[in-house]
Amino acid sequence: MTKSKDQVKVMVIACERSVNLDKELSGAHGRDLNGVSNAYVVRVPCSGMIQPRMIESAFNSGADGVIAMGCQIGDCHFREGNKFCRERLLGLRPPVIKKSVPKNRLKGFWMSEVQVKEFKQRVEDFKTEVAEELSKEAAKA
Amino acid sequence: MFTTLVRTGQKAILRIEDICNKVMGSEQNILYYHGAMPNFFLWVLFLSGLLLFAYYMPTLEGAYQSVEYITQKIPYGDMIRGVHRFAADGMMLAVWLHALRVYFTDRYREYRLIAWYSGVALTFMMMLIGITGYVLVWDERSFIIVQELEKLLAAVPVIGAGLAHAFINDNTISNYTMSMSFFIHTGTSFALLVVLWIHYMRISRPVVNVTWAIGCLLFGIVLILAGLTPATSGPEAVFTVEPKYFEMDWFYLWLFPVMKILGYELTWLVLLAGATFVVLLPNFVKSKDHEPALVNSNKCVGCKLCSIDCPYEAIYMAPRTDNSRFKEIAVVISDRCAECGLCVGACNFDAIELPFNTSPVVMDDIRIAMGVN
Ligand code: SF4
Ligand code: SF4
Secondary structure: OOHHHHOOOOEEEOOOOOOOOOOOEEEEOOOOEEOOOEEEEHHHHOOHOOOOOHHHHHHHHHOOOEEEEOOOOOOOOOOOOHHHHHHHHOOOOOOOOOOOOOOOHEEEEOOOOOHHHHHHHHHHHHHHHHHHHHHHHHHHH | OHHHHHHHHHHHHHHHHHHHHHOOOOOHHHHHHHOHHHHHHHHHHHHHHHHHHOOOOOOOOOHHHHHHHHHHOOOOOHHHHHHHHHHHHHHHHHHHHHHHHHHHOOOOOHHHHHHHHHHHHHHHHHHHHHHHHHHHHHHHHHHHHHHHHHHHHHOOOOHHHHHHHHOOOOOOHHEEEEEEHHHHHHHHHHHHHHHHHHHHOOOOOOOOOHHHHHHHHHHHHHHHHHHOOOOOOOOOOOOOOOOOOOOOOOOOOOHHHHHHHOHHHHHHHHHHHHHHHHHHHHHOOOOOOOOOEHHHOOOOOOOOOOHHHHOOOOOEEOOOOOOOOOOEEEEEEEHHHHOHHHHHHHHHOOEEEEOOEEEOHHHHHHHHHOOOO
């Protein structure tokens, strides 16, 4: 199924210590990212807490793309959370992400508290990438 | 206001680190090695110290001459001496960077208390090592240091005289004073290793070493400093001459000008107040209720993944006693737990959860956010 960039839905599972989204969320459930359409955010204490199943569940709930976000690699409040999360996204650390998960529409963002603007820009760019990816997948099918 | 200051500090640190990441890449970002850098300098100090140790003579007659011999006669002796001196300054500087970084990024309290307290102890030990190191040269500055320290110790109520006597190691400054300084200098250096071990307690996989590139860079800086500004002695200390020479090393010898201004009693008070303040710093911030991770014994299969991933050595595997078909179960040591959730991310069986934010809740949040009920 192809979608335009604007139709693409993105789920961001974010560490609450990375990009500061305290004032950036609104909507009925307080999970819509301000200024970026169809982008939703769920925050966890550390990106190291993100289980592969959480990512699967985001795709199963209708996300076209999923972003796992932690602090900049090298800096983690809990020392190794973002490193482990990244290794998991790359399939280098158990538990592994199921094969059925579309890896090309899954991305890790490693950004600090102060990078709000940059974050939003990157989500926009990601939506474009996901739209392209979807049309590639449709062409293959 | 206090919180705003800390927040601003943290933001500034993150901005600077971001720039360094873009220039050096996060692997080689020197600022991410704020904890490992003091270690690097420590090894340089041990090695250069060992070489100096071989030729040094801890006596009143021999000390000054032996240091001069090392500096002038031994091949590269002046460089080794210089490296020893500037690596010491580097270590103190790196320790302050480390302390400020962990303070401003809120990484010094709750489950990190042991590291904070032992860090304070390590810093004071370093001061002691540095100051006694300057005694060993036995130039006029050393003489001033010994006299001042004697008076500072004597100013302690009740036990002061005893302390001063123990430090001088005789009734007057003698060879025994030199042995004592030498003992404190090297002995405390080894004791540093023990406290360092405590400093690393409860931390899984601590970053203890800098990368090769950073190590070369730091050593290069030390070498350049040692080459450009050689470490030299002042005039030899002679009992009959009033000592005047006192070249400053602000990393270790700042106590002496402070003493001059405040007097000995007040210096003690300021030192004590400062140490108490630093030790109590973690108490100034209100901690939230402690809700450590919980293991569900019906679900845990004993795969060990959580205990491997826990960054604070808060999980161990215990044998099961409940006739389960699995041999082991994960056990959380509550007061070590940082409530980080890394164990949750590592568990494929939903068997370990943060009570205030369980993975089923996160999954629900995801569905709700996506508009699925
Ligand atoms: S990861 Fe889960 S199943 Fe494995 S030992 Fe830990 S709690 Fe038990
Ligand atoms: S939440 Fe889990 S991984 Fe984190 S410190 Fe506690 S037991 Fe260890």
